[in-house]
Amino acid sequence: MPLHPSPLRILGSGAHLGVKEAEAALVEHYPRLVRLAYLTLPPALGRHRRVLAAHAAVQRALHGRTQHLPHPDRERIPAPRSGARTGDGRQTPAYALVRLRVVRSALAYGRRPRWWPARAPAPATLRPSGPVVRGLRLFPRAGGMDEFALDRTLADVPAPVRAALGLRLLEALSGDSTAALLAEAGVADPAGAVRAAAHLAVDDHDHDHVQRMLRSDEFDPCTVQTRPGDLLRRRQRVRAGVTALLLLAVAGGGLALTAGSGTEDTGPSVSALRRTVPGGALDPAALVRTPPGQWADTSRVDFTAWPPRGGRTDDRALLERALGTWAGRPADTAVTATPGTALVPPAEPPRLLFAGDVGGEAVVLFHDRGVRAVRYAEPLSGGGASVLDFARVDDADVTTAAAIAVSRSGSATRFLLAPWVAESAIRDLLAPGTPARSLPVDENGVTAAVPRPGAGGGCASWPAMQLRSSERIVEKHAFLVTDLGELAPVHLTHTPRPGAGAPARQPREATGTDGLAGWARTACSLRDLRHSGVRAVNDWHFARQPLPGTRATADWVCTRADTWRGPGRVLVQFVPPAASPSAPAALVSEHRNTALCSRFGQHVAAGILWRSPVGGWYVLAAGSRAVRRVEVSGSVHGVSDGPTLAVRARQDAAFRVSAVLSDGGSVPTMR
Template sequence: MRAEEPASSTEPATSTEQASGGASAPEPAGRGGRVRLGTGSDQYYDRLVRVAYLVMADATEPAGGAARRAGDDRIAQAHRMVRRSLPWQRPDEAAYLWLLARVVRRAANPPRFTLSLPGRWGRPVPDGAAPQRDRLLAALATLPTPVRTGYVLVVVERLPPRDAIQVLHEAGWPDPVLQVAAGVAEQQRLADAESISPARQRELLTGPITDPMTVRLRPPDYRTLRLVKLGRVATVAACVAATVAVTAVLAPRMAGFPPEPSDPTAPAGEPDTVGIRRVGDRAWLGAARPTLASWPTRGGRVDDTGLVDAALGSWLAVAELTGRDPAARAAAYGQPDPDDPDSTAGGGVAVPTRAGVVTAYAGRGIALAAPAGAAQLLYAGELAGAGADPPAEVAVLADATRVAVYASSGGTRSLRIEAAPAANPYAASAIRVTGSAGPARYLMAPWVRRVDHRVLAGGQWRELVVRDGLTDPVSPADPDPPPGCWSGPLLRVHPTDVPAGVPFTLADLGPAVLSRLTYLPPDADPGDAPADADDAGGARVWSGLGCLAGELAGHAPESILAWEVWSGTLPGGDDEIRLTCLRAELARDASLVAVALLVPGRPARAVATAADTRLCSPLAPVVALGWWWESPTGDWHHVAVGGGPVAELEVTIEGRRTRGTGILVSPAYPDGPRGPVQLRATDGAGRSVPVLD
C-alpha cells in the first residue's frame, strides 16, 4: 500500500503518457496488447487490486463498524490475491487479460477464513460520497459473482465486451456471454433503482474510497503492540524448535543413511485433497437448476487420498506443461506437432507427475488451465468389467466448465479433459467415464431413477443396472461400423421429476457429455416444441442418420434436432424419400446444420451444410432447400422444396425460370448438372426466405 498522494487520477498512466505528460487514464491492453513483467505487472497492479476488491464483495458482510473492518480485511486480502496471481516463472511478457483472468479466478473463490489483526495500519481515505457509494456497493454485493464480475470488467475497467467475455471464459465460468450481458444491463438497472447515473457509478467505484491503493496511515492500538511483542517471543521459540526438529530429522542421514530418491521431472507443487470439493447426497434436492455442481460425490474410493490426489495432480501438471509448451498443447488436442514432421495426430501428450507419466487428451476448444477454484469430486472407484484388466482406478473431477476423467490400470495412466455438460436437465443427466474404445460406462445424475439402452437401428430398450450412480458396461452397438458412421448406443433416461419426469433420449457420440436427440415431423416447423427422438416417427428417421451423426461426433454437440422438412417420391422411383435438416447445437452458441437425404437402400448423404447459422431453428423456421438428384434411370433433376410456411419457389437454370409451390423438379438432364442454379423463395407476405443449397 502507499500513503495518500495528490493525483488527478487513481489509475496508472501508461509509459507513453508519462513521457508526454498526459493525465488521462489508460485503457486496458486488448487481446493483442502485452506488457513486460516488472513494468506491466506493476503498471496494472492498482487496477488488479481494485478488481479483486470489488469482485470479492459479499452480501453476507456485516453492517456498521463491522462492515468497515470487513472492508479493511478485504483490501488486505485483495493485495494478497494479486501478489499471488503475478507469475513467478514466465517469458518476459504477459498479457494484461491473462493477469486479469488469474485475479478474477482467485477473487471469485476467496478463502473462507483469513487471519486479521485487531488493529490495522491503514484505512481507505474517506470522501463525501459515502451514502451513494455504500448503496452502490451494497447493490453490487447482492449480484451473483459472475454478473458482478462482468459489471466490474465492463463498467469499471472499461474492457470491451469481447475481452470481458474472454476473461470470464479463462477464469472458468460457464456462459460468459450471458454473464457479461447481465453485467452491462445491471449498469442501467442500478441507474434506475438507485438514481445513480452510469458515469457516476464508475466515478464512485474508482474514487479514493474504493481505491485499495490509497490509504490513510494511523498508529496501531495497544492490542496490536502487545501482539507484536508477543510475536517476537513466539518467533524466537519457533526458530529454536525448528532447529531441534531439523537436526533430529537430518542426523540419521548425516550418519550415513542415503537420501530418498526423487523424480527431477515431477512438478514442484504436490496437490492434496484440500483443493477438492465434495458434495452431499441430498444437495441436489435444494439446487435451483440441475447441474453437475449439485451431483453428490460417489464411489467406493472417495476417501482414497492417493487416487484423488493423483487425479488432481495430473490436471495441474497438464495445465503447467501445456501452458508453457505449445507443442504439448497441440498434442493434447490431438494435433500433430508442426515442428516435428514425424508426429501424428491423436496421440495425446505424455505428462510427468508424482504418480507417474500420464497421457493427457483434451476435447476440441477445451481450456487446459488448472481447475477454476476447488475441483469437485464426482466419482472415485474401480471399474471392473469395462474392458480393463486389471480393473481401472477412476476419479472424475469437474469445475464450472470442464470434466476431467483420470484412469489408472496396469501402470498406464490417462487423463481426459472435456467440456462439462450444459446447465439443463438433459445434458447434465449423464457423463461417460470410460474412453471411446471398448464398453462404455456412465455416471448418472442423482435425479435419474432408471436407464435403458439400445442401438440406433432400433430394437427393444433394455434396462441398465446402476450401482452407486454408475451403470454396468454397455458394449459398442456395432463393433465394426462403416468408416465415419455411428450406430449407438442410445440411452433412454427416466428422471424422477427433472424435467417433469418425462423420459428423453441421449446419444453417446464419444465425448464425455452425451447429446440429446429430438425430432420434428414434416407438418411442424422449428418453432414448435420438438418431440423426443424415440417418439412417433422419430425412431424411423433417426435410424437412417448414423453416418451423418458420426460426422458431427467430433464437434461434441450438446443436442441434435432432426427436422423432417419434406417426404415424398422423386422422378424415376416409387420409394418414399425423406429430406431432414439436422441441427447440432455446440458449445459457446456455435451450431452446425446438415440437410440429409434419406433414400431407402442407400446411406444418408448431406445435400447442404452450414455453420453458425439460425437456419432450421426457432429463430429461422422458414427455409428453402435445393439439390441435384440422380434418378435410378441415370437422369439428373434439380429439386427445390420449401420448409415451413414457404409460399413460392423460383428456380433459374441456364436462364430458364420456373415458379411453383411445395416442390419444383426440373426437366431431366441426361448429361448431368448444368451450370449454376439460382433459387429464390418467399413466404406468404412476400418476404425473402433464406436458402440452403
C-alpha cells in the first residue's frame, strides 16, 4: 500500500463531486479536520512534528500530486460511502470525502513498505511532506492533568483506535458509520477499532468528559505556542558545519566526515532545557530539602515531611542528570507512569527525597508539588539506558506515604520507608497464622529485598509489609501495604461484618486476626489490579449467610480498590467455608468507575448459584446492613423479609436479584 494517497481523480462508479466543492468544505472546516488528524497521528512524533504533520495531512487532502489534475474545475471525484453530517444535520458528501482523505493520510503516516526493515524508520522520501518551520518549535496549549492523562492513554493505543475515537466524539458519527469510514481508509479491523475506542471513552471518564477534553486546547493544533529550538545545539551545528567544510577542503575526507557527524540525535543539554523550564526548576541547588525531624513536628504527615536521604544527596552531577532527563526525556529513556499521571517537566523546584546507590543503580527520588513522585535511575556500570518512573501521590497520608519503591531487581523490590516508620516486618497474606518476620532497614531507610507478589504469575503466596508508625505521631498504629508494581505500595484495610443492630462500621487496619483471615481468602484477587494506579484496597464483609443443608455460614465481601485519580473498582466475592484458610473466594461480579462499597455507596445486594456439599443447587442472595427485603426472579422465584435468601434452583438457573431498604429505597444489585 503506498504511503502517499493517490491524487484526486475518478476512482469508480457512483456519485461524483467537483474539486471546488471539496476545497470549500476543507476551508470551512479546516480547524476540525486538523484536530482530527492531530489526534490520529502517532504521538511518538512529538508535539512539534505532530502539529506540522496534521496541517500537512489536511492541506494535501485535495491535491496530492497536483500535476495529475490539469483542469481542477472539470475533475470529478467519487463521494465516499460513509456519509457526514454537519451541525445542521444535512448530508455533506464533499466534507465526507475530505475527511476520509485526511484520516487515510494520518493513518498512513509512518507506515513502512513491506520491504523496509522493521526497526528502521521509514525513509524520508516516503513520508508525507509538511509545512516547514525553522528556528521555532510549535506546541498546542497545555491542558490540565486529565488532558495529560488522556494524551498518555492515547499514546498506548493504535492509530485506528485514536481515529475511531475522534470520529465518534469529535465528528459525532455512529459506530457503523465510523467503521465504514475506517474500512474505506484501509483499516484491517474497523469494528475492533470502534469497540476499543468505546472502551476508552468510558473506562476512566464519562463520554461527555472525554469529548470536552478532545475539544480542549491540548488537542488543538491550530492554536499553538512557539518556543525557540535548541539554540546551543544550533550554534554547535553551524560550527560543526564550518569545520567540516574546512576539513573537506583540506583533506578531502568526505567519507570520514560523514561517519563522524552523528550529533543530530543528541538530546538538548540541561543548560538549554533551563531556558524553557521556568523558575529554576532544573537547578540542583534549588531543590527543596525538608529538615530532618520535621515529620514529628507537623500536622501534614506525608511526602512533604520526608528529609533527603542517601549517600549522593550532594552529587550535583547526578541530580542535574536526573532533572535533565525528567525535563528532556531522551528517546532511549524507559518511561513508566501510573494512569492519570502527567509527564511534564517540573514547574518549580521539586523536593528531593533520596539520592544514592541501590541495587547496582544510581537512584534519585523527587516529590513534585504534592502531586507526583518521580524516580530516576541509571546503571552504575555496563552502560544501559536510564529509567523514569512517574506516580500520582496527591493527598497521601501516614499510610499511603509510608514507603516508595526505590529499586526493583528480578522478583524483589527494595523500598525507602518514611522517617516515621518505627518498625517494619514482612508477612504472607496467604498464611494468616504465621507471624510476621522482621524486615531489615539500612541507615538511609532502605529495606532489604521484599519478594514481589505473584512475580511468577501464580498465587502461592502474597508478601505484604507490616509497618508501625512512631509513637511520636500516633500510638500503636500498625498497617499493611503491598506491592502492585508501582512506586507507591497499596494500603490494605478491612471493614468487619455488621453486628446485630450495629451501626455501619468504618474501614480499619487489617493487622488483626479477622482482617488477616479475610485477606487470606481474597488476596489473590489483587493480581488484576497491578499497574492500574491503585491507592488503597478495602475488604468490606457486608453480609454473613447461613448455608442451606449445613450448619456453616458464608461471607459476602465487597473488595473496593480506590485509585489515586479517583475512580474505583469493585469486586464482589463469595467466601464459603473451605479446608484451607487461603482458599480463594468465588468472584461474583466486577464493576469499574463506581461509588459502590464506599461511603458514597453504602448499600449493595448480590446473588450467586451455589452447590451444597450434598449436591443440591441453590440461588443465594444477600444484601448489606440496611436491606430489609430480598427477592429473586427469573427461572427461580423467592422472597425473604431479611438481608439474605436461599432458593432451591437448577444448575443452569437464570435469575435476577432485587433488594429494598428499610426506608423503601432500592439497592444496586451486583451480579
